[in-house]
Amino acid sequence: MLTTLLLAALLTTGAPDKKPDLKTPYEKGNGNVTATYDQAIDWYKTFDKAYDEVKMVPYGYTDSGRLLHLVIVSTDKDFDPASIKQKNKRVLLIQNGIHPGEPEGIDATMMLARDYLQDKSKRKQLDNVVLAIIPVYNIGGALNRNSHTRTNQNGPEEYGFRGNARNLDLNRDYIKTDSRNAKLFHLIFRDWDPDVFMDNHTSNGADYQHVMTLIATQHNKLNPTLAEYLNKKMVPTLYTQMKQDKFPMVPYMNHAGDTPDEGIIGFMESPRYATGYTALYNTIGFVPETHMLKPFDQRVKATYKLMENMIETVHRDADEIGKLRAKAKQETLQQQQYPLNWQLDTTKVDKIPFLGYAAKYKPSDVSGLERLYYDRKAPYSKNINYYNTFTPTTIVEKPVAYIIPFAWHEVIDRLKTNKVDMQQLTRDTTITVDTYYIADYKTSPRAYEGHYLHTDVKVEKRTMQRQFLKGDYVVYLNQEANRFLVETLEPQAVDSYFAWNFFDSMLMQKEYFSSYVFEDLAAEYLKKDPELREKLEDRRKADLEFAKNARAQLDFVYRNTPHYEFTHNMYPIGRLMQNVKLPL
Template sequence: MRVYFLLSLICTTMTAFAQLTPYEASQKKATATYSEAIAYYQKLATTFDKQAKLMTYGQTDFGKPLHLLVLNRDGIFDVAKIKQADKRVLLINNGIHPGEPEGIDACMMLARDLLKQGQLPKDVVICIIPVYNIDGSFNRTSTSRANQNGPLAYGFRGNGKNYDLNRDFIKTDSKNSAAFQQIFNAWQPEIFVDTHTSNGADYQYTMTLIPTQKDKLNPTLSNYLTQTMLPYLYQEMKEKGFELIPYVNSVKETPDNGISGFMESPRYSTGYAALHNTIGFMPETHMLKPYDQRVESTYKLLETYIALVERDAKTIGENKKKADAETASKTTFTLDWKLNRDQFDEIEFKGYAAKYKPSEVSGLERLYYDRNEPYTKTIKQWNNFEPALTIEKPIAYVIPKAWSQVVQLLKLNNVKVSQFKKDVKLALEMYYIIDFKTAQKPFEGHYLHSAVKVEPKQQNIQCYAGDYVVYVNQKTNRYIVETLEPQAPDSFFNWNFFDSILGQKEHFSSYIFEDTAAQLLKDNPSLKQKLEAEKAKNSELSKSAYAQLEFIYKNSDYFEPTFMRYPIGRLVKEIELDIK
């Protein structure tokens, strides 16, 4: 009788959570709303409370916290204990673009099936963000993705502040990004997957894949990615009926002419993950395939990741530890990359014939893909990147306490930060911004800088009690360097954190400064000689009294030394600091 009761209880529990997801209940035509997804996960976590827990982190711009479902066969949900147990962490992010919702629906089914069937992996903890862009998921229509085949309705790309959250992982303008970084840096995943839907050409594949760019990844991680992970993923997905192809980033109008790799800078989720030596993937289902096929391919790909991470759990853990140690001791860092256009691979590609015909709208020639003419051919793939800019790391960066936003983001990313106990004057290498370009139109709320050139100068800088010191001997070195070096594409400088230094704060009145300038020339023969030399080179300077005063002013002690000076100093010589 007791055995019968236990069996009945187990069957009742399993049946209690046998209900379909909203996607399944709609005959696989609709995607779950945010409210439906969270309610579903809440019930799932309650039913399987020994192996599933739904947590919340921070807030989003929509006023709701970010949820995280944690699946662990051992029933341990404390991060420290999980790390002590030497388990791998696989983090899956869904709905960063809520109009691309395959991952939302696939993860709901996958979590249920793993729990119901007792198939949670032994050595892997699975963390799922149900919906990242909560704001955009509420902005639900069936028209915002004009080139997409289903589902019936879906969310919008922009969040509550109209930010594309997959451009926000460094600047962190959104609360969503801050909450995500809490999750990421608490759980420190070895593998990260961010689910998406593509745009672009038409072809036969349902699923395309963007892995972390191999050349910028730590060599140990890169070797494992290219030699083990990708071959396994490609083989397994082919056997499961969803053959993979690299993301179709066509070099010309159609993919027949070849495709190129994608260099995801740290503004993107997988680029951000790489700063922490986490291997990232951005699966992109093809927007024109039926929605049910896109969800199924996402489900099978996520299933494949879990199997792979479980199989190689020990190797993945050892690789991550080695990469972190190498990053902490590394001295040279690449800030920017360029595509090698001379090297390419040849890959098999299954596409459709690209043709042209008169447009019914304009009457002019238009491109279309003829699905009645599928083909298989060999195309070129350019996917080798080379360093375009490298720097030698300093011993430490010194950050004035006024720049608190920078320090907050460093701390959020597990960067160890110290502070001066008392005022001190230090010999630091300071950058002067001598050239840069600024976008003419705003991008994600910023007039983004680029092509930054700096002139380093050794200066004695007054530092104050409470100013910050960041030693560059940490496993977070890549995050430190690629945000604090202004030349890096996604540096804090390029995202306008320091634009106030680009404006001069003091100046002179000509009629008063005339006398001061004359005295400066009398007292400083070398300055006069410098002025005459400049006049000889520049005839326009000789014709302008104001320009000559300006020259003298800028070459005198009256001119503010902080103008165009990047405020974060580089400590390049070993010295014992009085810090806490």
């Protein structure tokens, strides 16, 4: 009878809710296992169902044909970025698996998100901080599992591959945006406008005692208001907390010489890199780099601790960070000059504590020649030089607007992906603009990430009237994207769209002349233009090879006549310098 009543009660009220298993594949493993892409996504789906404070959002398909997801952890169950900003909450965007062979962040972030909802003391820190998590960014690379390509790395047993489904390194794709992954990242980034960004990695390079190294946004490139906070408060706090947690940090080991003993150089991340891109929008960025030779479980724990300390710091300084970013955004709107390219100032040097191993040399068992090794039986602690001051080498004046001909759709599409405000001309119009002519450049002889990069670009600026057509785009520099626009549309910038080959067709001359026909016409021009004849004579005297080359002399005259196409080497984007009324 009792059994019958109990069964009836269970059927009426339902069995007690059973909490889902939220142990991660890493926790279920042996400390040397990382989650596959499918395991990670399945875990986050379970996490989403278990907590109303979690929402998993598919953003679109990547180059792999699989969906890129964003997981939002918001303790008041508000998942609208605009509403979250109105509540003066800070957004911390955590990205994992951009290089899936460096997977610590994938595993550490799953545990971190779960623990912050299950632990009441930690949960309070999310009162004013919303977590936005990209579980696995490079899905194609994550699906390409193996145990060998991270040759120098100590675990895990299996991991993903650096290249994505198109063999692109996604940490070189933030500006050129060749991958669907990067396009989706731009949508996420511009939707959520994160205050702080973390992109979890594993290092390569020297051997040393530290488990965690850190790249912070290069302070000279960051808005000065944010840079002061970053240098004087945020970074010192993180270093202090990590030392207390038994994971003392050091800046990323970008050696000045063969070994760290000769000092290290701050990483000058251009906008092709994650934190170089995020800095364009006044987001404070970090790239944690755990040490490749440390056991995987130590690397996961160090990554977890750094993210934990980051949340605590953002929670503590939430109001300050919000005010500083608002000030930085306003200063960017008012900024009239923009630095584009940088060089290291070797006269500025700091001393930083470093826990290393003695660098020694011995004969190689392979070549018989001298080889470097680090002696773990000879640890040391000492201060080393740290060079982290850069000065701009190229500075440009901000135009009122850029005018981009409709034809350059690859550039227009990338601006749209970045949610740039643009307007179009409603009729054909003659406009006075500053126009660049490409005077010189160097081009990489080998492909780099699918392109042949232009470097050391030299320009000549001319003010001229140009005909623009109905449908051409006018992009005013009165928006949050100002710095992004300058660094992509000024051809001399290191990661400009010109540098990435999107304007190469304008570098080729389309019309020429037949020498035997142009001979008589060139002679007429020289008769009518004594100044041109004098220039030709001067060139002959200065250049004996030129004086022996008839075709070169005809070409010299040709280039100084109306027959030469004025669009050859002309950068097509116009720089509007006066705020004139345009038909928009």
